[in-house]
Amino acid sequence: MARLLAATACIIHLVAAQQIGKIPETHPKLQTWKCTTLSGCQKQDTSVVLDALSHPLHEKGNSDISCGNWDTGLNATLCSTQESCAENCVLEGTDYSAHGVQTKGDSLILHQYMKTDGTISSVSPRVYLLDETGKNYDMLRLLNQEISFDVDVSSLVCGMNGALYLAEMLESGGRGKLNPAGAQYGTGYCDAQCSDDPWINGVANIDGKGSCCSEMDLWEANARATAFTPHACNITGVYECSGDLCGSDGVCDKSGCGFNPYALGDHDYYGYKDVVDTTRQFTVVTQFITDDHTSRGDLSEIRRLYVQGGKVIQNAVVDVSGVEVDSLTNDYCETSASYFQSMGGLKQMGKALGRGMVLIFSIWNDSGAFMNWLDSGSAGPCNSTEGNPALIQAQHPSTSVTFSNIRWGDIGSTFGAKF
Ligand SMILES: *[C@@H]1O[C@H](CO)[C@@H](O)[C@H](O)[C@H]1NC(C)=O
Numbered sequence: 001m002a003r004l005l006a007a008t009a010c011i012i013h014l015v016a017a018q019q020i021g022k023i024p025e026t027h028p029k030l031q032t033w034k035c036t037t038l039s040g041c042q043k044q045d046t047s048v049v050l051d052a053l054s055h056p057l058h059e060k061g062n063s064d065i066s067c068g069n070w071d072t073g074l075n076a077t078l079c080s081t082q083e084s085c086a087e088n089c090v091l092e093g094t095d096y097s098a099h100g101v102q103t104k105g106d107s108l109i110l111h112q113y114m115k116t117d118g119t120i121s122s123v124s125p126r127v128y129l130l131d132e133t134g135k136n137y138d139m140l141r142l143l144n145q146e147i148s149f150d151v152d153v154s155s156l157v158c159g160m161n162g163a164l165y166l167a168e169m170l171e172s173g174g175r176g177k178l179n180p181a182g183a184q185y186g187t188g189y190c191d192a193q194c195s196d197d198p199w200i201n202g203v204a205n206i207d208g209k210g211s212c213c214s215e216m217d218l219w220e221a222n223a224r225a226t227a228f229t230p231h232a233c234n235i236t237g238v239y240e241c242s243g244d245l246c247g248s249d250g251v252c253d254k255s256g257c258g259f260n261p262y263a264l265g266d267h268d269y270y271g272y273k274d275v276v277d278t279t280r281q282f283t284v285v286t287q288f289i290t291d292d293h294t295s296r297g298d299l300s301e302i303r304r305l306y307v308q309g310g311k312v313i314q315n316a317v318v319d320v321s322g323v324e325v326d327s328l329t330n331d332y333c334e335t336s337a338s339y340f341q342s343m344g345g346l347k348q349m350g351k352a353l354g355r356g357m358v359l360i361f362s363i364w365n366d367s368g369a370f371m372n373w374l375d376s377g378s379a380g381p382c383n384s385t386e387g388n389p390a391l392i393q394a395q396h397p398s399t400s401v402t403f404s405n406i407r408w409g410d411i412g413s414t415f416g417a418k419f
């Protein structure tokens with residue numbers, strides 16, 4: 001009886017909320033593994049979901065009228081209030097391959113461009129890992145743990161970015177009265193840049209707020225350059241900022257405490273035929289070490305290893321103010337990232353990793369700055385103009401990234417298992 005009541009309440013609920021349309025949503029399956037030192041790795045039947053804004057969102061009863069998107073923002077007529085937007089708008093299932101997303105077994109490939117009838121369009125997909133139920137995001141709790149994955153960046157030319165990162169989104173994607181769809185339709189994105197997306201947690205963002213949360217960039221890279229970067233925020237979960245709190249002195253550290261071997265002086269470590277050879281696939285391992293080596297401790301170090309051709313490759317060792325550095329520590333962030341420190345530094349990042357974060361995969365380009373911050377000038381070997389998306393689209397329209405073999409668990413348990 002209690003169940004029946006709950007079901008009825010749910011139906012009444014839907015009548016007054018942004019509705020789920022008739023086009024079915026089918027999540028591409030992506031196997032992942034959870035590992036422990038004692039029992040090895042256990043396969044998980046997980047899947048991915050595209051961001052809500054890559055789903056058709058239209059007026060109820062009229063699929064030609066859009067309720068808004070990234071470029072146009074909200075349709076002000078249909079979405080004058082959060083409630084009217086929820087009532088007037090319908091969210092539909094989406095076509096993953098048309099958005100450049102394909103999976104096979106434990107492997108995910110993301111394409112920047114799609115060619116349809118001879119015309120190339122930029123799709124730039126961003127997808128989130130769902131748990132085995134397919135209803136909620138998989139929450140990764142990585143304090144005193146590690147995560148590893150294989151990556152093929154060989155076709156990611158200068159100016160491209162294939163990214164794998166974590167953000168402290170809500171497990172349900174913010175499912176609720178005004179957002180019945182939730183994580184199943186990819187709602188609830190946030191990151192440390194606090195951008196003013198048209199929807200926050202699936203609810204119309206009427207007054208242009210920013211959607212902020214802690215972010216851990218495990219991997220931002222192309223074939224020429226790579227960086228890993230924690231971004232701490234002094235808030236928990238998703239925070240809707242306004243005014244100054246969305247800006248550079250706000251609640252999140254937008255620049256982060258990053259490690260890019262080229263920027264730190266080692267120009268022969270990462271690239272075509274370098275120590276980590278980006279013409280071939282390799283494994284990336286990231287370890288979140290705490291001061292007492294338990295998950296109750298404070299995050300004190302983020303370590304990086306690579307595995308290629310069966311060999312473990314230690315991270316680049318660089319000189320920072322006369323000290324040899326091969327990982328992110330409090331001392332390193334103190335010398336290079338004062339704003340990260342003011343937001344609480346590694347300890348604060350560790351709290352978010354302990355609470356649980358959502359795994360995000362994306363491929364993107366950068367019309368504004370040609371990704372120079374990652375791969376050009378002091379950051380990498382690319383020249384300042386070759387990352388222009390117009391050039392990439394003309395010369396490398398099939399640029400893509402493949403992530404596979406994603407495993408997380410106890411320190412040392414995720415990559416030894418394969419050999
Ligand atoms: C917004 O919705 C109204 C009402 O259906 C419609 O007339 C208008 O064309 C829409 N605007 C856009 C930009 O789609």
Ligand SMILES: *[C@@H]1O[C@H](CO)[C@@H](O)[C@H](O)[C@H]1NC(C)=O
Binds near residue numbers: 234235249251
């Ligand atoms: C976070 O930092 C901002 C800006 O420095 C400050 O205004 C705010 O009060 C801080 N919030 C918390 C919860 O510490």
Ligand SMILES: *[C@@H]1O[C@H](CO)[C@@H](O)[C@H](O)[C@H]1NC(C)=O
Binds near residue numbers: 383384385386
């Ligand atoms: C930058 O690199 C591209 C591709 O190698 C080349 O065509 C271009 O002339 C270079 N530009 C400059 C200013 O060196």
Ligand SMILES: CC(=O)N[C@H]1CO[C@H](CO)[C@@H](O)[C@@H]1O
Binds near residue numbers: 124365368393
């Ligand atoms: C975010 C961004 O700058 N995306 C650009 C990717 O490249 C296409 C052209 O190839 C641009 O139209 C997008 O703006």
